[in-house]
Amino acid sequence: EKGGATIVRRALVAVAATILALVIxxxxxxxxxxxxxxEVGIIRSLAVLPLNNLTGDPEQDYYVDGLQHILxxxxxxxxxLRVISRQSTIRYRDSExxxxxxxxxxxxDAIVEGSLLREGNRIEVTVQLIDGxxxxxxxxxxxxxxxxxVFDLILEIANAIDVEVTTKVPQEPGRLSHEWTGPVDTRAxxxxxxxxxxxxxxxxxxxxxxxxxxxxxxxxxxxxxLAWGQLAVAHAMHALFGFAHPRESVEKWRAAxxxxxxxxxxxxxxxxxLGWVRMYTGDFDGACESFAEALSLDxxxxxxxxxxxxxxMLDGHMDENIARVREIxxxxxxxxxxxxxxxxxxxxxxxxxxxxxATKD
Numbered sequence: 001e002k003g004g005a006t007i008v009r010r011a012l013v014a015v016a017a018t019i020l021a022l023v024i025x026x027x028x029x030x031x032x033x034x035x036x037x038x039e040v041g042i043i044r045s046l047a048v049l050p051l052n053n054l055t056g057d058p059e060q061d062y063y064v065d066g067l068q069h070i071l072x073x074x075x076x077x078x079x080x081l082r083v084i085s086r087q088s089t090i091r092y093r094d095s096e097x098x099x100x101x102x103x104x105x106x107x108x109d110a111i112v113e114g115s116l117l118r119e120g121n122r123i124e125v126t127v128q129l130i131d132g133x134x135x136x137x138x139x140x141x142x143x144x145x146x147x148x149x150v151f152d153l154i155l156e157i158a159n160a161i162d163v164e165v166t167t168k169v170p171q172e173p174g175r176l177s178h179e180w181t182g183p184v185d186t187r188a189x190x191x192x193x194x195x196x197x198x199x200x201x202x203x204x205x206x207x208x209x210x211x212x213x214x215x216x217x218x219x220x221x222x223x224x225x226l227a228w229g230q231l232a233v234a235h236a237m238h239a240l241f242g243f244a245h246p247r248e249s250v251e252k253w254r255a256a257x258x259x260x261x262x263x264x265x266x267x268x269x270x271x272x273x274l275g276w277v278r279m280y281t282g283d284f285d286g287a288c289e290s291f292a293e294a295l296s297l298d299x300x301x302x303x304x305x306x307x308x309x310x311x312x313m314l315d316g317h318m319d320e321n322i323a324r325v326r327e328i329x330x331x332x333x334x335x336x337x338x339x340x341x342x343x344x345x346x347x348x349x350x351x352x353x354x355x356x357x358a359t360k361d
Contacts, residue, residue, distance in 0.1 A: 043109045044080060044082060045107065046084070046109060046111065046165070047083070047089050047110075047112070048075065049092050049095075049113045050090060051065075051113075051125070052064075052115035053116060054115050055119070062193045063118065063189075063193045066193020066197070067150065067193070071154050076299070076300040082299070082331055083300045088106065088334040088335050089106070099135050105333075109131070111130045111132050112130075113127075121147050121148075122146055123150065124142065124143070125143045125145075125153065126141070127140065127161075128140040139160070139164045141157075148183035148186055150189055151184050189217075191214070191227075192227045195213030195214045195217065195227070196210070202237070204241075204243045207234055211234045211235065214227050223264070226267060228257075229256070229257070229270045231259075233273055250277060253276075257270050257273035258274065268293075268294040268295070268301050269294070272307065275289075275304065276303065284311070287311065288307075291304050292308070305324060309321050309322075325345045328341065
């Protein structure tokens with residue numbers, strides 16, 4: 001019994017000593033036991049799901065998708081907010097998955113979903129912002145506008161979401177406003193939307209059709225910066241995919257990129273497209289400047305992120321280069337086009353096992 005009491009006393013002394021050590025550690029190093037609590041209500045990332053086409057006409061899907069693409073472009077300008085690329089959200093069209101499951105798959109805090117009805121010269125858009133962690137509806141609104149005012153409508157929606165999203169990053173006044181506001185010819189928006197639909201196919205015929213549609217859009221509306229930018233991207237794909245001789249495309253590619261910047265130098269895609277034509281023609285310093293400008297306007301732009309990674313590689317910063325390429329997967333997790341660079345960059349960094357693993361993933 002005496003021996004048992006001794007064992008108990010020793011155990012109590014050990015426990016007391018441990019507690020005393022923990023108290024001292026907590027005093028000397030206050031952060032040792034502080035776990036950062038989840039920032040409830042803070043939204044640092046979101047995805048815009050394909051809008052539901054309520055027209056009953058499948059031929060209008062391209063128009064609905066085009067407006068989703070423009071909305072993503074606007075939201076991507078919000079500082080401190082990571083926005084998932086359209087290429088990774090297409091798979092959720094007509095999905096029956098719960099919002100929380102979609103948010104988990106995409107790794108985002110919030111989901112934007114909605115619907116669009118187009119009748120004659122009027123459109124009605126309903127939009128909701130949903131917390132992807134709790135499925136709580138944070139904001140919802142319905143808008144009815146004349147179709148020529150579609151850009152103002154998208155800008156109004158983006159600004160409303162900007163107000164609701166708390167990123168803890170100070171915003172610049174009027175950050176989402178562009179130089180071009182007011183009515184836009186509906187034919188130009190239709191051509192742009194159809195061009196996006198064909199460009200996403202990554203086929204020879206699709207790219208050529210996209211080029212003709214973007215050309216039509218800018219012929220109708222010469223200040224359509226997004227259309228100029230996508231025209232530059234289409235010419236780049238035409239050349240890089242081997243569908244045309246590079247000499248036939250590179251100057252058209254450069255000219256369209258410069259036109260995009262001239263139309264609106266606050267639209268990232270023009271700077272990104274110019275960066276790639278500069279990289280392609282050997283102007284590496286100019287390319288890196290263009291990619292930096294693009295990312296200052298749209299931190300979630302996958303092509304600009306890829307270009308920035310290449311600049312890091314050219315400067316010999318291989319670890320930073322790989323980290324940058326991995327970031328592309330966070331904004332475009334389900335796009336083969338945007339995830340292929342990881343394999344090649346790991347290979348060039350002589351991290352062969354990781355390259356093989358990335359190929360399998």
